[in-house]
Amino acid sequence: MRELLTMWRDTRMIMLVAVVAAVYAALLIPFAGFVVVPGITAVRPGNVIPVIFGIMFGPAAAWGSAIGNLINDIFAGTFGPGSLFGFIGNFFFGLLGYKLWGNLGPLSSGVEPDFRENTIRQLVEFVAIAAAASAVCAAIIAWGLEVLGLFPFSVLGTVIFANNLIATVVLGPPLLYLTYPRIKEMGLLYPDLLHDEDVPDVGLGRARTAALGLLAVSIIWVTVGIAISLGVYNVEFGVAQGETFGQGGATIQIVLGAIGFLLVLGLTAISGERLSRLLD
Amino acid sequence: MxxxxxxxxxxxxxxxxxxxxxxxxxxxGLFVMAYSFTDPVWVFVPLAASFLALVAVGGWPNFKRLSFIVVALFLVGFAVWPAFTHSGGAVLLSTPVGTLTEREVLFALGRSERIAAFIIGGLLFVTTTSNEEIVAGMRSLGIPFAFCFAVGTALRLFPTFLGSANTVRQAQAARGHEVGGNNPVTLLRSYIPLLIPVFMTAIRNVQTQAMALEARGFDTRGDRSFYNRQPFQTVDWAVVVVGLVAAVVSVALRLQGFGTI
Known part of the structure; x- marks a missing residue:
């Protein structure tokens, strides 16, 4: 996790953060994609950026996605308290591709993400990563906006998860197929840019455990959060949403979110990366 | 747009x-006010204050530009929240599917006003604060320079890439490329020829701009100076106090039981 801070010493990583942020913000606005609810949600092709850039640019893509979403909020006029959760959610949206590729044990393909060999296994691995990244992003934002009392968890949790997942799964593989070899040739993959001492030195077992943990926690958090919000698991429908502290959402939702977020933070702290070893 | x-x-x-x-x-301070209360009458105060301030600073064109989003978010919030709160008070609407009570309507209205207050408050900030002031403000809040530099550079590159994205879209359209399809998957796939040129143009900038920065002695660890540093004057302190008082009074009133339904 140290590399998330030490990467700020490298000029090219800083420029990658800026470029990823600008591209992400720039593609979110003009390419509206498939509008689900006008003004609220659309399946945007720009949502593919955090995951594929996360796999290629590592921590720079995580920061870039977070800043890009913030810029989108500023220019789209939706800047507000919810932007903080959008920042954190998109940070993890970009981070999970970096942490998970190659570390998912039986789900991993064991090769670089270029979709030129072992294609089916790469596709399985990519879908798993896209699901985890979309889920953690959706859970963090839905949790935050529920705490702020803006929208129930089930509304945003479902919408964000579906939007992110569809765009990433549909566009990710062909975009990686076309861009990965070129970016590798340009020497801009994160293993080429990070200093050797900044690349996490984590054993395969620990990295795999952390990666599978991140996958499980992300999916469980968003699923249970939506289920609670919809009144499943014998939790009374609505559970007095909006009554907790007189402000935000249901107590159980806030507690679930706090536990989920702490688990994601903890697993991220002990996790490693794999792409640098796959390149060797 | x-x-x-x-x-x-x-x-x-x-x-x-x-x-x-x-x-x-x-x-x-305005956000805390909107967050503290649930009664739509009380939430209306920060909403109205933000809106009047926005109009006073010349933000009406911005509001018109984004009114569609504000109205859509307001209506969606108003439609979904009654399903997520307890019923109470007089029954306003009774259907075979369920009933709509006075409490549910007031609760949903308060939540929708809160959403609108947050959006209009944020709009007030970005209407009156330039990109350079946002970055300088972040730096003066103690945020590391490298992060502020990345945000500033992204803000500067964003319009360039936005223009580039639109240019690529027009260029591909001139070559006969059609964006569209009957389902989301087909539609999304039609964006691939648009995304690749934008990606690669942007990524190519990284190497050259990094070299240009390093050639000029760019170093994120040294102390930085700003050409247009805004002093923090007495009037700024007064505004901070106003914001703080608004927040504290709102929380105190809420704890006394005011502004709830």
Whole structure:
């Protein structure tokens, strides 16, 4: 996790953060994609950026996605308290591709993400990563906006998860197929840019455990959060949403979110990366 | 969308002249007010204050530009929240599917007003604060320079890439490429020929701009100076106090039981 801070010493990583942020913000606005609810949600092709850039640019893509979403909020006029959760959610949206590729044990393909060999296994691995990244992003934002009392968890949790997942799964593989070899040739993959001492030195077992943990926690958090919000698991429908502290959402939702977020933070702290070893 | 992506309105109003940090404190005070209450009458106060301030600083065109989003979010919030709260009071609507009570309507209205207050408050901030002031304000709040530099550079590159994205779209359309399809998957796949040129053009900038920065002795660890540093004046302190008082009074009133339904 140290590399998330030490990467700020490298000029090219800083420029990658800026470029990823600008591209992400720039593609979110003009390419509206498939509008689900006008003004609220659309399946945007720009949502593919955090995951594929996360796999290629590592921590720079995580920061870039977070800043890009913030810029989108500023220019789209939706800047507000919810932007903080959008920042954190998109940070993890970009981070999970970096942490998970190659570390998912039986789900991993064991090769670089270029979709030129072992294609089916790469596709399985990519879908798993896209699901985890979309889920953690959706859970963090839905949790935050529920705490702020803006929208129930089930509304945003479902919408964000579906939007992110569809765009990433549909566009990710062909975009990686076309861009990965070129970016590798340009020497801009994160293993080429990070200093050797900044690349996490984590054993395969620990990295795999952390990666599978991140996958499980992300999916469980968003699923249970939506289920609670919809009144499943014998939790009374609505559970007095909006009554907790007189402000935000249901107590159980806030507690679930706090536990989920702490688990994601903890697993991220002990996790490693794999792409640098796959390149060797 | 308008030709300029920026929502900043270059005016010389009282709020424009404030330091970015004091504007942030004022907006935060309004956010806390909107967050503290659930009664739509009480939530209307920060909403109306934000809206009047926005109009006063020349933000009406921005509001018109985004009114569609504000109205849509307001209506969606108003439609979904009754399903997530307890019923109470008089029954306003009874259908075979369920009933709609007075409490549910007031609760949903309060939540929708809160959403609108947050959006309009944020819009007030970006209408009166330029990109450079946002970055300088972040730096003066103690955020590391490298991060501020990345945000500043992204804000500067964003319009360039936005223009590039639109140019690529037009160029591909001129070559006969059609964006569309009957389902989301087909539609999304039609974006691939548009995304690749934008990606690669942007990524190519990284190497050259990094080299240009290093050639000029770029170092994120040294102390930095700003050409246009805004002083934090007495009036800024006064605005911070106003924001703080608004927040504290709102929380105190809420704890006394005011502003709830």
């Amino acid at each position: 308008s030709s300029s992506p920026s929502l900043y309105a270059d005016r010389d109003t009282f709020i424009h002249r404030l330091n970015a940090r004091s504007k942030l404190a004022l907006i935060t």
